[in-house]
Amino acid sequence: MSVPEPPPARPPTWEPDRRPDVAAGVAAGPWTPALSVTCASAACLVLVVVGVLAARPDVAVLGAAPLVLAVRALRARPTGAVDVRFEAGDDEDDLDVRGRAGRLQATLVVDGPGRWAAVTTTRQGRPGADVLVHAVGPRRLPVVARTVRTGPQEVATADVQGVGPDGVSVAEPTPAVTRSTVVLPATTPLLDLPLPRRLRGLTGPHESRRPGEGGGLRDVHPWVPGDRLRRIDWRVTARRSPDLSELYVRREHAQAEAVVVLVVDSRDDVGPDPRTWRGSVAPRPQDATSLDRARQAAASLARAYLEGGDRVGLDDLGVRRRPVPPGGGRRQLDRIRHTLALTAPEGQPAARLRPPRLPSGALVVVFSTFLDDESAAVAARWRNAGHRVVAVDVLPRLRVSGLYDRERLALRMMTLTREDRMAELADQDVELVTWRDEPAVTLRVLARRAQRHAGAGVPR
Structure with a gap:
């Protein structure tokens, strides 16, 4: 039994253990x-x-x-009562984003004295399946829903009515039982990633500009007290000092780590249809919104950086709460994905007098639609403070068919203003990435832009 929806473009990942909200059993009335x-x-x-x-x-x-x-x-x-409850289905972690649908699974358990049960399922107010099942003893019915959305959402709502032998008697309909969950954003495989202007830490996966150990060759220098004997380069010594009056050692670059702060602008959650931006009409369930794209983009970058050994943090421009501090490891990725899934617009955001504080030398990645000046102004301030800033445009590809002339005119004016805002960011040395147009290629170009010398992304 399934609750069908049109197939989505990118699947999310469902992890029901994040919200153990299995519905309790509900009993029907007399027959x-x-x-x-x-x-x-x-x-x-x-x-x-x-x-x-x-x-x-x-x-x-x-x-x-x-x-x-x-x-x-x-x-x-x-004479008994019909008991109905939801149980969580098997956990799925589908990271393939090339066309398969994201699936939410649960199990509806129907138990009662009757022989039959009429089951009606809905999802978010839309009709689903309406079936008559043979229910002699506990009957477990799989419920599957397909979605492109992320965050808290409903899997299904079920109404059940027991039917006696030969259809002679029926039970009172049970109260509706609902199964909800949190859909975590899926991740997209990425290639090379840009690095901050200045690397930090005493060790890490990247080669820095300061002398140390573990990196590439820095230079060959005469031996001084404190140099290790195993670093003596005997070939250079034999060539420059045949009488061994002076020894030469090889010096290397130190290894360091990057600190990346992901900043999500949760103030806007708009779909591809501009007529839904006013809020009077909700976006269609089969359309991924800008916030869904921002969650997926942030989760993809977080996974790529964390797997490379860097430290990643998370902040939100839409609400004022404690950010996720930079950290590393698998637990940090789980924490970031769960925080992203719970990110949502929360009323009218308060105006910020100053941008959030960031670690020194961090790479800042801002995910926003840039429909107003707030996020662009914050990104420009971070760039003026010396951070390397990457602005990721998460606005979906707009669907303009069916718009009236005045709506087309308003959309055109908004698009021109937004393009001017993005051009100003580019003039202020903020690097731009459009998530809907091959983001992996654009990020790889930004990464190679600063790899012309040792210590990628670090000025001399």
């Missing part, structure tokens, strides 16, 4: 005769009365036999 049985019994009773009054035994017998069977069935109707 009553079915309407068809009541009407048929009344008709048979009329036939019996007419046959008796008209002295027609054939007519009376014609109505007496069904009436006796109906009374016998009603006396044997069930």
